[in-house]
Amino acid sequence: MVVGESGLGKSTLINTLFNRELYAEKEARNPGDEPASSVRIETVSTDIEENGVKLHLTVVDTPGFGDALNNVDSWRVIVDEINSRFDQYLEAETKINRTNIADNRVHALLYFIEPTGHALKSLDITFMKQVHEKVNLIPVIAKSDTMTEDEVLEFKTRILDDIKNQGINYFVPEQFDNEDDETVSSTEEILSRIPFAIVGSTKELQTEDGRIVRGRSYPWGIVEVDNEDHCDFIKLRQLLIRNFLEDLKEKTSKILYENYRSEKLKRLGIEQDDSVFREFDPVVKQEEERALHEAKLAKMEAEMKSVFQHKVSEREKKLQKSEAELFTRHKEMREKLLKQIKMLEEKKRDLENLRVAPASEPTASQPSKSRKGFLR
The missing domain is CATH 3.40.50.300 (P-loop containing nucleotide triphosphate hydrolases)
Structure with missing residues (x-):
């Protein structure tokens, strides 16, 4: 105009x-x-x-x-x-x-x-x-x-x-x-x-x-x-x-x-009522869809994070239980090994004592020397 x-x-x-x-x-x-x-x-x-x-x-x-x-x-x-x-x-x-x-x-x-x-x-x-x-x-x-x-x-x-x-x-x-x-x-x-x-x-x-x-x-x-x-x-x-x-x-x-x-x-x-016509605005519609998509992604991310944390927690509990069992088993085996070592040491001392005894005292199996005399 x-x-x-x-x-x-x-x-x-x-x-x-x-x-x-x-x-x-x-x-x-x-x-x-x-x-x-x-x-x-x-x-x-x-x-x-x-x-x-x-x-x-x-x-x-x-x-x-x-x-x-x-x-x-x-x-x-x-x-x-x-x-x-x-x-x-x-x-x-x-x-x-x-x-x-x-x-x-x-x-x-x-x-x-x-x-x-x-x-x-x-x-x-x-x-x-x-x-x-x-x-x-x-x-x-x-x-x-x-x-x-x-x-x-x-x-x-x-x-x-x-x-x-x-x-x-x-x-x-x-x-x-x-x-x-x-x-x-x-x-x-x-x-x-x-x-x-x-x-x-x-x-x-x-x-x-x-x-x-x-x-x-x-x-x-x-x-x-x-x-x-x-x-x-x-x-x-x-x-x-x-x-x-x-x-x-x-x-x-x-x-x-x-x-x-x-x-x-x-x-x-x-x-x-602006809400009636809001969906016909492509820009507003696109913003709403983007917001919904971001909210959906955030929810999925939160769920995945929760599942991941739950699995990690369960895995940690299993590892802690396995660690406790291994520690107990290790303790038992160590105690058993210490007992065996103690027994072996005792047997070793006994054997050493037996080797020393013949050199210091006669044994009953050795024949005694007879003396000549009327008692013969």
Whole structure:
């Protein structure tokens, strides 16, 4: 969706972004000729293919915004359109067959700020405060080639200060800890250019050095659309199409739409039970399955540890019993061996005593010498 006052180059920027004439050149209109509350909603859809990647693009234009004398409620038609698209998606979700739900929600809103060089107007602040919680708001400074480089930088600072003071949220891509340094540097470079100072043109011009570029020709030179030194068009295209297309859709689906759906269901008296829808979130489901798997592994590990400790305890008891039996047997055998040694020593002493006895005393078997005499 593109929103901004007439004459700020919304159609030209869209044609420049996708390098095709989605919008034909419009005839100049006098804003005073438009009736009050003349904001309209115009939709253009097309299929874009680049390097084998197909994209179904729908651009929602809001001609007439800010052109009336009284613009107090000029934002209401646009907010109603955003809410209506949320309602269509919510209604599709409640049907029985939800396999092919057409997603017509607004995934990005480019808000064109007039290059006054001063600060945000009350209409700018009012509109952004009405939509910043419903869409991914991306502020851009239209026709930045009407200001000098220093004026652009000063104007950006004033815009960011107003946005911060008013509590307005604009789209900031989510950054992750595991991203490489090149990706982090690229993201920081894109964020540093917000609000994007853009110049739109599909006309091809030849520069003094012979290059063919898209840009605008002035007496003092050519402003190149695809030159980062001249404007922020390249960074805006990277944000919208190349780097964060899925991030825009994911934030719309998981945050902006969910907040709108919850608030609407509460207004209808239906309280949201997150546990009912928790199983449909693949990330939460995966975390639950991982937690269950880890708990199951922890239980199995505890059981195995208990069985192991039980077997070790039984084995220790058997070893202690075997050790006690061996000790008792060893003690008995030692006592028996000591007795045998004692008996052998006693027999040895007896034998030694027997060997000594014949040398000191006569035995009865030896014949006694007879004496000669009358007694013979």
